[in-house]
Amino acid sequence: MLFSEVVETSAAVAATRSRLAKVAALAGLVRRSTTPAVVSFLVGAPSQGRVGAGFRTVFDLSVPPDGEATLTVSDVDEALGAFAGISGKGAAGRRAEALAGLFSRATESEQDFLRRLLTGELRQGALEGVMLDAIAKASDVPGEVVRRAFMLSGSLSETASAALSTGVEGLSAFRLQVGRPVRPMLASPAASLPEALAELGSCVVEHKLDGARIQVHRQGDEVRVFTRTLREITASVPELVELVRGLACDSVVLDGETLALDDSGKPRPFQETMSRFGAQDTRELLLSPFFFDCLHRDGVDLLDEPLRARLAALRDIAGEHVIPGLSDPDGDRAAAVLDEALDAGHEGVMVKSLESVYAAGRRGRAWQKVKPVHTLDLVVLGVEWGSGRRKGLLSNLHLGARDPDGGPPMMVGKTFKGLTDELLAWQTRELLAIATDKSEWVVEVRPELVIEIELDGVQTSTRYPGGVALRFARVVRYRPDKDAAEADTIDTVRALSHKAGGAIG
Numbered sequence: 001m002l003f004s005e006v007v008e009t010s011a012a013v014a015a016t017r018s019r020l021a022k023v024a025a026l027a028g029l030v031r032r033s034t035t036p037a038v039v040s041f042l043v044g045a046p047s048q049g050r051v052g053a054g055f056r057t058v059f060d061l062s063v064p065p066d067g068e069a070t071l072t073v074s075d076v077d078e079a080l081g082a083f084a085g086i087s088g089k090g091a092a093g094r095r096a097e098a099l100a101g102l103f104s105r106a107t108e109s110e111q112d113f114l115r116r117l118l119t120g121e122l123r124q125g126a127l128e129g130v131m132l133d134a135i136a137k138a139s140d141v142p143g144e145v146v147r148r149a150f151m152l153s154g155s156l157s158e159t160a161s162a163a164l165s166t167g168v169e170g171l172s173a174f175r176l177q178v179g180r181p182v183r184p185m186l187a188s189p190a191a192s193l194p195e196a197l198a199e200l201g202s203c204v205v206e207h208k209l210d211g212a213r214i215q216v217h218r219q220g221d222e223v224r225v226f227t228r229t230l231r232e233i234t235a236s237v238p239e240l241v242e243l244v245r246g247l248a249c250d251s252v253v254l255d256g257e258t259l260a261l262d263d264s265g266k267p268r269p270f271q272e273t274m275s276r277f278g279a280q281d282t283r284e285l286l287l288s289p290f291f292f293d294c295l296h297r298d299g300v301d302l303l304d305e306p307l308r309a310r311l312a313a314l315r316d317i318a319g320e321h322v323i324p325g326l327s328d329p330d331g332d333r334a335a336a337v338l339d340e341a342l343d344a345g346h347e348g349v350m351v352k353s354l355e356s357v358y359a360a361g362r363r364g365r366a367w368q369k370v371k372p373v374h375t376l377d378l379v380v381l382g383v384e385w386g387s388g389r390r391k392g393l394l395s396n397l398h399l400g401a402r403d404p405d406g407g408p409p410m411m412v413g414k415t416f417k418g419l420t421d422e423l424l425a426w427q428t429r430e431l432l433a434i435a436t437d438k439s440e441w442v443v444e445v446r447p448e449l450v451i452e453i454e455l456d457g458v459q460t461s462t463r464y465p466g467g468v469a470l471r472f473a474r475v476v477r478y479r480p481d482k483d484a485a486e487a488d489t490i491d492t493v494r495a496l497s498h499k500a501g502g503a504i505g
């Protein structure tokens with residue numbers, strides 16, 4: 001298949017706002033291609049990862065050739081694979097040469113696509129859901145079956161190949177594999193604790209800790225740790241690896257939360273926990289794990305077992321490292337668990353149906369979160385230069401909600417409240433690094449950074465494109481553990497405006 005077909009389909013998908021049209025265009029291409037790379041290219045996830053700003057000079061130097069598109073998808077896939085394999089002395093120069101070689105064979109629109117693909121500016125992160133529908137359509141397999149296979153494999157191209165070649169049978173054979181992370185099960189907000197209890201019936205009420213999600217896989221002595229976005233962080237968290245190696249089992253997959261505690265056992269700020277996952281080694285701050293689920297134990301998959309059975313396995317294996325919780329409490333005792341969690345400095349509680357299976361990658365009603373403070377995770381679209389005490393610093397943030405159909409995020413408000421001096425300095429540095437346009441007042445940025453915003457409510461607005469605006473928004477923190485494809489959608493924001501007077505709390 002010619003690479004230009006991928007480029008054209010991508011442009012067609014970007015140009016339409018209709019989800020059905022996007023699915024149809026993607027399905028057409030997936031049906032005609034046998035190369036898994038097509039799927040990765042279309043969702044903007046090249047297998048060799050992204051390149052840094054240094055490569056911009058290569059892009060600038062490459063002269064668009066005249067003439068026909070001749071590059072095939074395999075040509076590009078091979079070239080990028082070879083590029084990723086270059087390492088050692090003088091690697092930077094040789095990598096630049098390899099890219100320049102690829103670019104010299106590409107047409108102008110292909111060069112533009114490659115440039116955006118490699119720098120992460122294709123902005124198609126949210127296309128994942130649309131692509132799953134397209135794979136289902138292209139292979140004539142029910143969407144549910146495709147989605148489950150993807151959640152278990154974490155790979156869109158693997159899912160697409162299996163769907164096209166072996167259909168339902170092949171996809172149903174996908175199993176959890178110890179060592180390969182699965183998409184975490186997610187929670188929905190509860191209206192209130194009593195309502196969650198009434199809706200779920202037999203349930204467990206657990207502390208909701210404010211740390212970072214971890215998924216731990218152990219096979220024999222080998223332990224691997226992954227984040228919420230399935231990024232491997234094994235090397236950064238040796239104390240967790242050591243602890244899991246000491247548990248009494250041969251193989252296990254555990255889901256949980258990790259955070260740094262202070263001497264009195266209270267959680268330290270979220271930023272400090274996240275700093276352990278970065279490039280810097282800040283190991284003097286030890287992380288503690290709190291597990292809340294067990295997906296596999298000694299050769300047996302537990303995903304399809306009810307939570308009651310998974311928790312029994314978890315308590316057996318992880319004992320003192322299990323998150324505090326209470327099964328089948330009455331209303332008063334559940335309220336006491338919530339008070340206890342808040343007193344301990346945690347966010348609230350999770351209420352989970354004890355009969356529910358582990359729905360990987362799904363945000364259903366089986367897990368409900370109860371927190372007194374309402375927050376949204378939004379994408380930073382731009383930021384205004386500060387004045388007075390904040391002169392020289394990027395201050396007033398432009399906030400966007402995700403378009404669930406893969407379009408660009410929609411602005412829903414601005415805020416400069418809640419930013420500490422430290423955060424102001426940090427965001428000035430980080431936002432300038434991803435700037436796409438700078439004027440005297442505003443710096444526009446690539447919509448990549450997710451920020452958690454506390455708000456009093458949402459009101460209808462004619463000023464913003466989504467028709468809604470945040471009321472009294474303030475910054476809680478940045479969310480480096482989430483990417484833009486996981487930010488809250490415009491539908492979630494709009495739903496808040498339907499609450500009485502738009503006020504929440």
Ligand SMILES: Nc1ncnc2c1ncn2[C@@H]1O[C@H](COP(=O)(O)OP(=O)(O)OP(=O)(O)O)[C@@H](O)[C@H]1O
Nearest residue numbers: 186187206207208209210212213257292323350369
């Ligand atoms: N007992 C618990 N059970 C499940 N998750 C928990 C628990 N305690 C803390 N968590 C964390 O809470 C998260 C869900 O709540 P919340 O919506 O506040 O977090 P989020 O990361 O903003 O959103 P989400 O993960 O739902 O997209 C989980 O992903 C997990 O990291």
